[in-house]
Amino acid sequence: MAEHPTGIPIQLEPLVTRVLANNPSPYTSSGTQTHIVGDRDLAIIDPGPDDDAHTEALLRAVGGRPVRAIVITHHHRDHSPGSRPLAAATGAPIVGAVAEHVASDSLRLDAAFDADYAPDEVLRDGDSVSGDGWTLAAVATPGHTSNHLAFALPETKALFSGDHVMGWATSVISPPDGDMEHYMKSLEKLLGRDDRVYYPGHGEAVDNPQRLVRGMLGHRKQREGQILRLLRERPMALGLLTTRMYAGIDPRLIPAAERSVLAHLYDLRGRALVHEERDVWQMTGQAA
Structure with a gap:
């Protein structure tokens, strides 16, 4: 992945800005990438870990603009815990993946569950949130987790793919919450779409997503x-x-x-x- 500083907003296209959290690891690459969608009002996708510096960086990037929604792809602790301090600071609702609490005796990898995740509104496949000039439509992509959602931005044909399709490695599928059969079906579902670009939770943007998905299958x-x-x-x-x-x-x-x-x-x-x-x-x- 190309190096760039943590906490610095990088504009990927007019409606999309990326801010990298400082949580690099063998499982997260350079860290979790939070995406800010919109111009006059905003959605924030996957605010990452509960880290004061990252929350402050996101608030600087917001710059006082209204935040319509804090959007969560799934409930791993490198993606969703930052939603709570961000919601407290902005007043925005937490929306997206359903809360799932799975009992497991598996080793706690970096992608462990966020046990305190509790969305204000659950989004299902096809549900959406919107603001001034943007829409985020939920695309159910279970497999990496049972509740994983990707989010399509139809205005620019971008897809925020979370951890289902990443720009640096294949996803860990860890039972019981992870399911290989569901993961493969979700890849096939994405292969049938015509998204222009994927913005993953880890790794660089994917400019030829259908080719990558075919390779992953x-x-x-x-x-x-x-x-x-x-x-x-x-x-x-x-x-x-x-x-x-x-x-x-x-x-x-x-x-x-x-x-x-x-x-x-x-x-x-x-x-x-x-x-x-x-x-x-x-x-x-x-x-x-």
Whole structure:
């Protein structure tokens, strides 16, 4: 990703300004990108972590203009906690993804749940918020999380893709809230659209989004095929399967890779291609 300072508004097009939060990590790239939509009045998409410096940077970028809505793509703590101090400062409602509280024993990655997220208004697929010269229409894209929404800006054919499609890496799909079958269907849904550009929550803008989405679908199908080939060799536990598939990966990313492999396995199990016995995965019909 091209380097630029945190907290500095970058105008991407007349209706869209980006402000980068200072929360870089192996899971967030250079940090969470908050997008400000509008000119005379505004929407703020994914205000990021609860960080005083980032909230102050957003308020400077707002410059006293009315904020019609604080819009949330999903409830991970690198995206939604900043909505609360921003709402207190601007009086704007928090709208977007439904609040989901999922019990999980999985490792807490950087993209952990924001347990305090509570929107003033839930938006469903096709619902919208609008202001002077702009509209944000919700596009349901579950998979990365069960409640994930993208937001289309029809005035310029832009799509704010959150973490469903990012400009630097593929999304982590972490069960039970993440679901590989839903993620793939959401990618296919986006492939059927004609958006001009994606503005993701992490990474640079995507100027040829349909090509990227086709590549992401192909990448996930390749991973699925890799799992099936390895399990045809012999049954394997999740950890061994992951290390075989992701040889040479940054060790800090192994937990995330393991969650995505597990999501693939759950999808394959749902299609009766694999099953699990005593924490060992194997092809259906294969002897342990």
